[in-house]
Amino acid sequence: MGKSQKLYEKAKRLIPGGTQLLSKRPEMFLPGLWPAYYEEAKGCTVRDLDGKRYIDMSHMGVGSCILGYADKDVNKAVNATVDAGNMSTLNAPEEIELAEVLTKIHPWAKMARYARTGGESMAIAVRIARAYTGKDIVLFCGYHGWSDWYLSSNLSDDRSLDGHLLPGLEPKGVPRQLKGTAIPFNYNDTKGFLKLAGQYKGRIAAVVTEPIRNVYPKKGFLETLRSETRKQKIPLIIDEITAGWRLCCGGAHKLFGIEPDLAVFAKAMSNGFPMAAVIGRREVMDIAQETFISSTYWTDRIGPVSALATITKLRKCHVTEHLETVGKKIQEGWRRLASEHGIRIEISGIYPLGHFSFKHKEPLALKTLYTQLMLQKGFLATNAFYASYAHKGEHVDGYLQAAGEAFRAIAIAIESGKPAKYLKGPVCHSDFKRLA
Numbered sequence: 001m002g003k004s005q006k007l008y009e010k011a012k013r014l015i016p017g018g019t020q021l022l023s024k025r026p027e028m029f030l031p032g033l034w035p036a037y038y039e040e041a042k043g044c045t046v047r048d049l050d051g052k053r054y055i056d057m058s059h060m061g062v063g064s065c066i067l068g069y070a071d072k073d074v075n076k077a078v079n080a081t082v083d084a085g086n087m088s089t090l091n092a093p094e095e096i097e098l099a100e101v102l103t104k105i106h107p108w109a110k111m112a113r114y115a116r117t118g119g120e121s122m123a124i125a126v127r128i129a130r131a132y133t134g135k136d137i138v139l140f141c142g143y144h145g146w147s148d149w150y151l152s153s154n155l156s157d158d159r160s161l162d163g164h165l166l167p168g169l170e171p172k173g174v175p176r177q178l179k180g181t182a183i184p185f186n187y188n189d190t191k192g193f194l195k196l197a198g199q200y201k202g203r204i205a206a207v208v209t210e211p212i213r214n215v216y217p218k219k220g221f222l223e224t225l226r227s228e229t230r231k232q233k234i235p236l237i238i239d240e241i242t243a244g245w246r247l248c249c250g251g252a253h254k255l256f257g258i259e260p261d262l263a264v265f266a267k268a269m270s271n272g273f274p275m276a277a278v279i280g281r282r283e284v285m286d287i288a289q290e291t292f293i294s295s296t297y298w299t300d301r302i303g304p305v306s307a308l309a310t311i312t313k314l315r316k317c318h319v320t321e322h323l324e325t326v327g328k329k330i331q332e333g334w335r336r337l338a339s340e341h342g343i344r345i346e347i348s349g350i351y352p353l354g355h356f357s358f359k360h361k362e363p364l365a366l367k368t369l370y371t372q373l374m375l376q377k378g379f380l381a382t383n384a385f386y387a388s389y390a391h392k393g394e395h396v397d398g399y400l401q402a403a404g405e406a407f408r409a410i411a412i413a414i415e416s417g418k419p420a421k422y423l424k425g426p427v428c429h430s431d432f433k434r435l436a
């Protein structure tokens with residue numbers, strides 16, 4: 001056991017669940033062996049508490065660091081803000097500059113409000129929509145964070161979040177009175193959506209979806225969401241928290257020609273510093289003045305400063321093109337290596353956010369084994385790759401070389417019929433669970 005693993009054992013006694021984010025739990029990668037803590041993260045290199053260095057070919061801070069860790073241009077702007085004072089009784093002028101930038105990139109939107117995390121900004125958007133319509137019911141598709149409005153969908157049927165990225169989320173503590181207020185539909189299921197829109201007509205406060213996640217929208221899906229919400233005068237909320245800034249400068253909805261009423265950004269927008277924005281049409285956004293939405297640290301200056309520096313660099317360096325090139329090479333590499341070693345995998349996701357799953361018996365054991373083998377070769381890796389500007393050709397080549405060797409060993413494990421026996425610890429978790 002290294003320092004990181006020991007520290008995580010202590011963390012579990014002091015912090016319920018060990019970490020603040022499910023996707024950062026070592027159990028989601030390699031229970032007992034994952035280097036849970038870092039001392040330094042720069043570019044795509046991470047150094048753990050034992051001084052070991054890894055190339056991060058996994059989530060890059062769960063999608064937050066699109067430019068790479070500790071990006072020097074973003075850090076420069078943030079450091080200047082630290083020196084000038086991050087907080088004051090007065091407001092940060094950069095809030096207005098950022099609102100101008102965001103509304104220029106998305107001309108359908110005329111106003112912006114800010115928060116600091118994805119989940120809370122989605123809660124703000126849903127509150128605004130409920131205040132605007134005076135209705136309660138939210139039809140949604142995809143994952144949108146930890147808050148009550150979203151988890152309440154699991155009060156009705158604990159399988160209702162299946163197929164929405166993080167299955168099995170427990171709604172304990174969410175008021176039972178919210179049961180039936182958040183109703184899921186599946187991405188690309190136009191008929192299913194229309195059925196719900198008809199069934200709940202007159203009671204719907206908002207329709208919420210990601211613009212894209214694993215697959216491209218089928219023709220007519222997003223268009224139907226837009227036309228039906230317009231017809232029923234319901235705000236359409238597009239959650240760009242993960243998809244945004246990766247396929248084009250701004251929200252992915254721009255690519256699909258959809259103009260929502262509200263769009264929500266977080267994560268990649270500020271490259272590792274907390275920042276989130278809800279942008280929208282004036283008529284809808286204005287209602288934010290009639291419901292109490294207010295928090296002290298939503299006013300810190302680093303938030304808008306880091307977002308402005310990130311967006312400037314995304315544009316200057318043509319980052320989306322880079323993400324596409326790198327992500328495509330990785331997905332093509334997985335496909336080629338799997339076929340060379342006779343392994344069946346299914347690849348999905350847009351190029352900047354790719355992942356694969358093993359189509360053999362005990363897929364979770366195989367996923368854990370992949371992480372174990374890649375860690376030994378100096379890579380933080382799982383069955384997903386989030387591309388960043390810091391991933392250059394040498395990282396891709398080194399990773400694919402190592403992945404080829406890992407796939408060779410995995411083919412042997414599959415052949416044996418008992419892949420778990422190749423693991424040095426337990427199989428990884430796939431969803432939310434109580435930790436011992």
Ligand SMILES: Cc1ncc(COP(=O)(O)O)c(C=O)c1O
Nearest residue numbers: 117118119143144145239241242
């Ligand atoms: C689409 C989407 N919405 C909301 C969230 C929640 O964001 P946060 O973890 O910043 O609260 C996420 C996080 O993964 C997400 O992918």
